[in-house]
Amino acid sequence: MTVPDYEQTLTEPLVTDALIEQRVTALVGRAARHQLWFLFLDQHEVQLPLVLPFSDPPAQPDASLLTLASIVELAVEAENASAVIVVVERYADATFTTADKLWARGIVTALGEREVAVRAVLLSHRRGVRWFAQDDYGLAETSV
Template sequence: MSTSDPSALRERVLECDDDLAGLLTLLLSRANRRQMWLMFLDDRQRLGDPIMPMDDYPENPDGIVSTDDLGDLPHAGLLVHRAEMIRGVSNNAAIVFVWERLGPRSIDKETAAWARSMAQAARELGAPLRAQFLLHDGGIRQLYPDDYIS
C-alpha cells in the first residue's frame, strides 16, 4: 500500500491507537502552527470524512460561550457537541482530536487543559472520543489521562 496514495491511507484499519498514531504521523508529520484537527473514524475503524483543521479556537477551554441552540456552556462543551453532531450526520463511529502547536514534545498547560476539558465533555455527552494527540515540532504523541489530569 502506497503512503502517497490518500485513498490507500483511508483504507487502513486502525485497530489500535499505535496504528492511529502512525497514520497521523504520515498525514501531519509535525507542527506548523497552533490549531486543532477534528477527525473521525468510521465503523470499520478507518479514517472517515471530514478532516477539519481549526486554527481559531480559544485559549481557555472552560470559558463560557452563548449559543442559540445550546445556551451557555464552556468552549470545550460546545466543540464536543459540534463534533458529535458532525460525527452523527457523517455516519462515523468515533472522534479524534489532534492539538497542534509549535514547541517540544512535553505537555504544556494549554494542551493539558484542552485535553482534560474535551475528555470530560465527551464523557458527559456520551460522545465516542477514541483518542487525543499532540502534534509538536518533532512529531506526534498520544495524550493519556495521566498527561492532563493533575
C-alpha cells in the same frame, strides 16, 4: 512517510495505537500553528473522509469549547462515526504544557458529556507527534 490517499483509508482499520499515531503523523505531522484537529472513525475503526481542523483556539479552553463539542457531535452524527481522534497542534517542544492538558481533558470531558467516544488524543509538536495517555491529562478513563 507518505500521506495516505482516501483509498488507503478505506482499507486499513486503525485498530492499534501505533497505526493511529502513524496516520496522525502522515496527516497532521509536525506542528506549524496552534489548532485542533478531529478525525472520525467508523464502527470498524476505519477513518472516514471528514477531517475537521479548528484554527486559532484560545490559549486555554473557555466557553467556546462547548460550541466546539457541539460541532464535533453534529459531525459524528452526520458521518455516522463511532469515535473521534483528537489532535492538539501547537508549535513547541514535546513536553506537555498545562494548556495541552487542559485542552485534552476539556475536549474528552465535553465530548463524553455528549456521548461521543474519543478513541485517542495526540499532540502535534514542532518535532513530530506524541501520544497523550489519559493519565497525562488527568482522566483515569474516558466515560464513553
